[in-house]
Amino acid sequence: MRLSLTPLGVLLGAIFSTAVLAQDSDTTTITDYDVISAPALSSDRIKSEVLIEVTTVGTRLIAVGAHGNIIWKEGDDWQQAEVDTSVLLTSIAFADEQNGWATGHHGVIIKSEDGGKSWKRQLDGFELMTLEEGYFENRIEKLNEQLESTDDEDVIGELEWQLEEAQFQVSNIEAAREEGPSKPFLDLYVKDSQTVLAIGAYGTFLKTEDGGESWQVISGRLENPGGYHLNTIFGRGDDLYIVGEAGLAFASYDGGENWETLDSPYRGSLFGGHLDAEGRVWVYGLRGNAFVSDDKGQNFTTVDTGTRVNLSAGTNTNKGTQLIVGHSGTILEIDDQLEVKNRTHPSGSVMTDIIEVAEGEWIMTGRSGLLHWPAKITEEEALATQQGAQ
Template identity: 30%
Template sequence: MRKIALCCTFCLFTAGAVAAAAANMLLLGAAHSNAGIVAVGERGSILVSTDEGESWRQVAAPTTATLTALSFAPDGERGWAVGHDAIILQTQDGGRTWTQSWQGENLEDSFLDVCAVDATTVLAVGAYGFAMRSDDAGESWHPLSPQDDDSHLNRLTRAPDGRLYLAGERGTLLRSEDAGETWDPVPTPYDGSFYGVLPLQSGALLAHGLRGHAYRSEDDGESWSPVETNSESLLACAMETRTGTVLLAGQARTLLQSKDDAQRFAAPSAVPAPATAFLVETSAGRVLAFGEGGARFLTLANDE
């Protein structure tokens, strides 16, 4: 039986009470807004930090469903969070307050990611091909069909040039050049699950997924080269710091670091929480990991 992406795997491991300090909470997504850093997770948890992740406070949410991801419009005020029970929430004040934007009739549907493409266009994707689109900043939603099958759609990424990349199971990699109106398949040498595509500052792409698989492309996905990770773990998330360090993180205490544009990875001496779902860089250049251990700072090789 297929897993509903990383969040359901995490749910098997966590049983702690929700704590505003974000020390033992399951957190699955985070993003910067005008209010600070906003994180979402289990049981409808929404946390806001106004001091770059040093402390957190919990804000009210109109749901108890697990929230898996969030994204903010360019203004940093309007944002959307998605999760289980086919729920989409919205905020107009940077994440300080939230209301329900939309909920599907089938509560077994789950959203796994959301992307605010621009000021008005928002895409939400999830398990078994479930996807919705709004062209009016969340006032209304309509079904989106990036592809014909029911593969899980795990992660949406917007590149600096506006292109969108969608990663999913069964080797699914899709690309859109028209804000998600149409999608083209990107051939890859891997038929397992991808959990994300990271556009690098150099223009290269890094795709990552199950069992330590990672691939790098220098021609916008026309060809791919395998990247040696020396890992068998699910690589759930990736990010590139402002100084060009590329990070991969995921299950089984996996944290990998590259200093050469994602061509080679090695593990720094410090490791994150047992499972990491998302990474965010603060304005001061520190890296926050979100996952089973709540929100915590990572120590990278250049920090020592």
């Protein structure tokens, strides 16, 4: 059973790979929720401010980050999108060249229908509390009905434990209503223009099947009684994976309808994961721990990364190698024999995502905004930038 949601900003600092970015960039107090509805402010420094994730949509690059900032590039110039929220945005994904979604802090989910040029809120933390309250109240009702219909002591014990957990969740929501929404969404998976899955703190798991017009809580599909944080969701076709806090690892082989708990290769937090071109499952997280599975997550092999920094995100390159980024400017390139080339970006920055834009050319996001490899900044320039921000 988890603690109250109130001190989430503090907890993020200890748990999530992108937490330091959240603390640096989101300076609102626990009772100030104007950021939910306040539009993102325009800035000529947006490329060097905190950015969390980057994706491709057709020939367009799009990145999301602090203060509701979303920037897109088609051709030579980056432009800022119109966004009707200024929360820290944590993830972005598209169904096609027009329809995409992004998630953020304070329970915010936004959607674009014009390829990422403008975005509107579909859900916020107040609505999320209402959804979750209804879900857990319904669960309490069903558990009570089950208790009344059984005399099996073992079954009664399990049902009473589940009932206590559901009641605890309702009491948490009641307390949160007085303090305001504090749950961040951390990632999402877009199956098609109608179906999207979103995950977040304290086991939050939502689904829409109508393009985001309505959302339903599906947290009960995961075996996560402790309400541990779900950090990333990824997959291809019907094979989907979720990893999170305390080594949580889940797999679905039917498009997210049913989930099984995987035998996790690591009991510390896993922050990122991706599939390579061959369908192998890569997961990674705290202290440089990284693992790969060639049987859909049933067994994992440890990758000797040669680093102890936290690893955040990764991708498969066109030549079949894997790129994984993390703290302290770390960039790992891993070949099919699991041999690792360990590079360090001269910025030394926390990096949260990476994407290949041409063979041997990559763009990363993180504390320092957009970064490039080969690097377009020297160590001296990076130091000057860091000192100027202090």
